[in-house]
Amino acid sequence: MAAVTAPKQDRSRATRQRLLEAAVSCLAEHGWAGSTVSAVAERAGVSRGAAQHHFPTREDLFTAAVEYVAEERSQALRALPSDDREAAVAALVDLYTGPLFRAALHLWVAATGEDQLRARVTELEARVGRESHRIAVEVLGADETRPGVRETVQGLLDMARGLGLATLLTDDRTRRERVVSQWARLVNEALR
């Protein structure tokens, strides 16, 4: 068994942590097919057998990576600024262009074909999605009791997803900033 007892001392947890971080950056840079266990092990600076010890199968490794990514994304969400609405929208969109979202996207798409992963990914993504919505409402100062407000915020998040997807291959920053600025105005008016 891998964790019959919680890892008593930290060296083990350190390598486990490094393996997860390596898995995430590997996903973000080389995609699903390119993220072989040898690659993430090498990137983590450990042997392949060490990886095999912590995560007996490749699927174990990446299901753990899914939860790790979800946790990191939640954490990033809670660090959002809430002073200015324009800045809040920009920061929100930025969350969808970083390596975390890239990794999540690769997992998301890969989970389409892997039955085991799909359950985990859908479940966790639903959780992160709800949290994203909750925090978005908070930093935007939106009044969800008014009709249409909820859908407005959701649409904004969906647009952020779309921008993140577009950023995958070509990082067209200037275009993105213009779109975000305009949509921030639209949202601002709709929430007024």
Added chain:
Amino acid sequence: MAAVTAPKQDRSRATRQRLLEAAVSCLAEHGWAGSTVSAVAERAGVSRGAAQHHFPTREDLFTAAVEYVAEERSQALRALPSDDREAAVAALVDLYTGPLFRAALHLWVAATGEDQLRARVTELEARVGRESHRIAVEVLGADETRPGVRETVQGLLDMARGLGLATLLTDDRTRRERVVSQWARLVNEALR
């Protein structure tokens, strides 16, 4: 050479066509890793050697599939209705939830790691993107000379992409329809 002379008679072009269609549906259903040449050949009803004849390498097959998907998407775009703005937005978003977009998305993400594909995909996606924008402006009856209008339409297309991405794992139709309805209203006001 595969096409030193254009395929004189149709049996060949028929199987080539079937291979491309099979590649697209395979991508939409099983994703990139699951779309092996054996799988698409079997789905097309031909032998693996036949596929190998038309597309010597797997990469040849899927680069051809990329262009095929781009062409099909362009064709679908030109069939959009332009009578009612609400209906136009809904139809536009629907283009991002069908199997064509699913296939394009898998190609898009897979091209992140495959250097050869990335060029083709980015180039063609840029073309389709411009055409999408042009047609979106047309069916929405938007006046692009007014400031902010261009960015509003682009944001709408990005939102459609994001909705399509969200539809990959869970087809949350009712939520999508509510979001689309609300933003159709907002866009409608913004373009007035």
Added chain:
DNA sequence: AAAACCATGCATGCGTGCTTGATTGTTCTA
């Protein structure tokens, strides 16, 4: 000392690419 932790080598499965052989279609010529 025992158990967790890590490293190395081997075996299997799988997908791709290539080669060979058979069949269909096209074209040139008598």
Added chain:
DNA sequence: TAGAACAATCAAGCACGCATGCATGGTTTT
């Protein structure tokens, strides 16, 4: 127009590379 040479198209088998999984041996912690 017949028919034979020739090219295009399709089918089947083989060899290689690669990633995963497992098993063994060494090292560190408790």
